[in-house]
Amino acid sequence: MDVVLIGAGNVGTVLGRTFKQVGHAITAIWNRDSEKAKQLADELGTVAVEDLKELPQKADIFLLAVSDKSIQEVAHQLTITAGVLVHAAGAVSKEVLQGVSNDYGVIWPMKMIRSHMSSLGSSAIIIDANSASALQVIESLAESISRQVSRADDDKRLQMHLIAAITSNFTNHLYHLASDYAKEKEIDFSLFYPLIEGVIAQIKVQDPEKAQAGPAFRGDRVTIEKHRSLLADEPVLLKIYDEMTQSILHKFGHQ
Amino acid sequence: MDVVLIGAGNVGTVLGRTFKQVGHAITAIWNRDSEKAKQLADELGTVAVEDLKELPQKADIFLLAVSDKSIQEVAHQLTITAGVLVHAAGAVSKEVLQGVSNDYGVIWPMKMIRSHMSSLGSSAIIIDANSASALQVIESLAESISRQVSRADDDKRLQMHLIAAITSNFTNHLYHLASDYAKEKEIDFSLFYPLIEGVIAQIKVQDPEKAQAGPAFRGDRVTIEKHRSLLADEPVLLKIYDEMTQSILHKFGHQ
Numbered sequence: 068m069d070v071v072l073i074g075a076g077n078v079g080t081v082l083g084r085t086f087k088q089v090g091h092a093i094t095a096i097w098n099r100d101s102e103k104a105k106q107l108a109d110e111l112g113t114v115a116v117e118d119l120k121e122l123p124q125k126a127d128i129f130l131l132a133v134s135d136k137s138i139q140e141v142a143h144q145l146t147i148t149a150g151v152l153v154h155a156a157g158a159v160s161k162e163v164l165q166g167v168s169n170d171y172g173v174i175w176p177m178k179m180i181r182s183h184m185s186s187l188g189s190s191a192i193i194i195d196a197n198s199a200s201a202l203q204v205i206e207s208l209a210e211s212i213s214r215q216v217s218r219a220d221d222d223k224r225l226q227m228h229l230i231a232a233i234t235s236n237f238t239n240h241l242y243h244l245a246s247d248y249a250k251e252k253e254i255d256f257s258l259f260y261p262l263i264e265g266v267i268a269q270i271k272v273q274d275p276e277k278a279q280a281g282p283a284f285r286g287d288r289v290t291i292e293k294h295r296s297l298l299a300d301e302p303v304l305l306k307i308y309d310e311m312t313q314s315i316l317h318k319f320g321h322q
Numbered sequence: 323m324d325v326v327l328i329g330a331g332n333v334g335t336v337l338g339r340t341f342k343q344v345g346h347a348i349t350a351i352w353n354r355d356s357e358k359a360k361q362l363a364d365e366l367g368t369v370a371v372e373d374l375k376e377l378p379q380k381a382d383i384f385l386l387a388v389s390d391k392s393i394q395e396v397a398h399q400l401t402i403t404a405g406v407l408v409h410a411a412g413a414v415s416k417e418v419l420q421g422v423s424n425d426y427g428v429i430w431p432m433k434m435i436r437s438h439m440s441s442l443g444s445s446a447i448i449i450d451a452n453s454a455s456a457l458q459v460i461e462s463l464a465e466s467i468s469r470q471v472s473r474a475d476d477d478k479r480l481q482m483h484l485i486a487a488i489t490s491n492f493t494n495h496l497y498h499l500a501s502d503y504a505k506e507k508e509i510d511f512s513l514f515y516p517l518i519e520g521v522i523a524q525i526k527v528q529d530p531e532k533a534q535a536g537p538a539f540r541g542d543r544v545t546i547e548k549h550r551s552l553l554a555d556e557p558v559l560l561k562i563y564d565e566m567t568q569s570i571l572h573k574f575g576h577q
Contacts, residue, residue, distance in 0.1 A: 158545045179535045191513040226507050229549045233500040234514050235521045236536030237566045238493040243530035245488040252481050259489050261444040266490045275498035280434045281491030290413045294484045310565040311492045
C-alpha cells in the first residue's frame with residue numbers, strides 16, 4: 068500500500084518504519100517541525116514536504132499521527148481526493164475526520180511507542196472505520212503489522228483506552244513510587260523484577276482476583292500497620308498505600 | 323543438608339519440593355492439620371509427625387513455614403539441641419525465634435508461592451541470621467535454590483516487604499479492577515497482555531519515572547475527564563482512578 072505520513076513523532080516514526088519493513092511504500096512525510104520530517108524521510112527513503120498542501124492528494128492511507136488535540140485541526144487542512152484517512156489515537160472519536168475524506172477511520176496500536184523503537188513489535192491494534200471499504204483497507208494494513216487486530220467503535224475504544232491507562236500508566240506509577248522509595252533506602256530495585264514478572268505470568272493463567280495475595284488480601288492489619296509506620300515521612304506514597312489497601316480490604320470482604 | 327519442615331502450607335510445600343530436588347533431605351514434616359503433613363511426607367518420601375515434640379531435635383535447618391501470627395507460638399514449642407531455626411516471613415522480626423535455638427535467622431523467598439508450583443523457580447531470596455555460623459548455613463541453603471540471594475536485617479527486610487506489596491499486590495489489584503471493568507464491558511482482557519508486558523520490559527531498561535506515559539503524565543485534562551465520565555457508575559474504580567491520576571499529575575508538575 069501507499070502511505071502518506073502526517074506527523075513524525077513517536078507513533079509516526081515507528082509506524083513508518085514498521086510499514087516500510089513489511090513492504091508498504093511511504094510516499095511523503097509532513098511534520099510541524101520540518102527538520103524531523105526530513106530526517107525520517109531520509110531514513111525511510113522518501114520525501115518530506117513543508118506545507119500540508121504539498122502532500123499527495125491520493126494514497127491508500129493517510130496516517131495522521133499527531134497529538135490528540137491537533138488531529139482535527141491538521142485533518143481539516145488536508146486536500147484528499149482518494150484514500151482512507153486514519154488517526155492513531157485511542158481517546159479521540161473518528162468523527163473528527165468527517166468531511167475531509169469519504170473514507171476514514173482509526174488505527175490505534177495499544178502500546179507505549181517511543182521513537183527509538185526499530186519497529187512496533189508485539190501489540191494489539193484496535194481499528195474502526197466509517198464504511199465497509201475503509202474498514203477493509205484499514206484491517207488489511209493493521210493485519211500486515213500485528214497478529215492481534217480487533218474492531219471497536221468510539222465508545223468501546225475509549226473504554227479500552229481507560230483500561231490501558233489503568234494497566235500500564237498506573238502500574239508504572241506504582242513502580243515509580245516504589246523504586247524512588249527503594250533508592251532512598253538503598254535497596255536494589257532489580258531484586259523485585261522476578262516478583263513483578265511473576266504477577267504478569269499469574270494473571271495470564273487465572274483471573275487477577277484469584278491471583279491476589281498480601282496483607283490487605285488476608286485482612287492482616289498487623290502487617291498493614293507495620294507498612295504504614297514505614298511511610299510516616301512519605302505522604303504521597305502513604306496516601307496511595309491507604310487507598311489501594313482500603314480497596315483490596317473492601318474487595319475481599321474485610322470491612 | 324538435613325531439613326526439618328514445620329508447616330506444609332504453600333511455602334512449606336514448595337520449598338520442601340525445591341530442597342529435595344536440589345539434593346537436600348527432608349527428615350520430618352509437621353503441620354497443624356496432620357492430614358496435609360502426611361500427604362506432603364508421602365510425596366517427599368519422608369515421615370510426618372503429629373506432635374511437635376516428636377520432631378528430630380537435631381538437623382541442619384528447622385524451617386518454620388507457618389502463618390506470620392503463628393511463628394512465635396509454634397517456635398516456642400520446639401525442642402532443638404542442634405541446628406539453625408529459620409522462618410520464611412518478610413514482615414516478622416527474626417527475634418521472635420530467640421531462645422529456641424542458639425542459631426536462628428530468616429530465609430524469605432520474594433515470590434507469591436502457591437502449593438501447585440513444582441518448585442520455587444526464579445525468585446530473589448532475602449536472608450538474615452543472628453550469628454556468623456547461622457548465616458553461613460542459611461546462605462548456603464538459599465544459594466542452592468536461587469541465584470539471587472541478599473542479606474537484609476529486620477528493618478531492611480520490612481522495607482522490602484512493603485516494596486513487594488506495592489509492586490505485586492497493588493499492581494495485581496489494578497489488573498483485578500481493570501479486568502472486572504473489561505468483563506462488564508465485554509472487552510477481552512487478554513488484548514492488554516502485550517501492553518502490560520511492555521511496561522515490565524521498559525522498567526528493566528530505564529527508571530519507571532522515565533518510562534511514564536498517558537494522559538496524567540501529559541497533563542491532558544480533556545482525556546482524563548473522558549475517562550472519568552466512563553466511571554460515573556464505578557465508584558471504587560473512580561476513587562482509585564482519581565488518586566493515581568492526582569499522584570501522577572503531582573509527580574510530573576501539572577499541579
